[in-house]
Amino acid sequence: MKIINSVILCLCIASAPLLAQEKTFDGQSRQYANKHRVGYFDGSPEMKWADVKDDLTLTQTERGLEFSFHITAPNGHFCKMSGVATKMKDFYEYREMIFGGECILKIFATNETVRLEDVELVCRNAYCGARGGIDGARFSRINE
Numbered sequence: 001m002k003i004i005n006s007v008i009l010c011l012c013i014a015s016a017p018l019l020a021q022e023k024t025f026d027g028q029s030r031q032y033a034n035k036h037r038v039g040y041f042d043g044s045p046e047m048k049w050a051d052v053k054d055d056l057t058l059t060q061t062e063r064g065l066e067f068s069f070h071i072t073a074p075n076g077h078f079c080k081m082s083g084v085a086t087k088m089k090d091f092y093e094y095r096e097m098i099f100g101g102e103c104i105l106k107i108f109a110t111n112e113t114v115r116l117e118d119v120e121l122v123c124r125n126a127y128c129g130a131r132g133g134i135d136g137a138r139f140s141r142i143n144e
Contacts, residue, residue, distance in 0.1 A: 032113070038050055091117075
């Protein structure tokens with residue numbers, strides 16, 4: 001039994017890096033999207049639902065990673081932001097002083113997926129409506 005458990009443990013440890021490694025972003029211009037449903041009120045007592053699509057574009061330039069996204073939130077609120085992010089070790093980072101705080105947006109990109117992290121939610125306060133949010137937004141590559 002010990003030998004079997006050891007073999008399984010070794011296989012798991014050896015394969016963990018392979019499972020965790022997704023192809024890193026190769027710098028090619030890519031478009032990503034996220035389809036989901038949002039609720040809204042139109043004056044009637046019941047909530048209505050709409051299918052929406054968030055979009056994000058990444059383009060590597062000499063200045064850095066240009067990004068632009070639009071995220072739809074409930075009741076027609078949205079987030080819209082663009083800028084140029086700098087390459088860090090495992091992600092890209094955009095920084096901007098705004099409204100007395102520092103907007104720090106981390107972009108975790110691969111060729112297939114993107115995840116956004118809004119550190120301390122300062123970017124949200126500047127670029128989103130009341131019900132919008134950036135932190136944790138995920139996008140999948142659009143197959144062209």
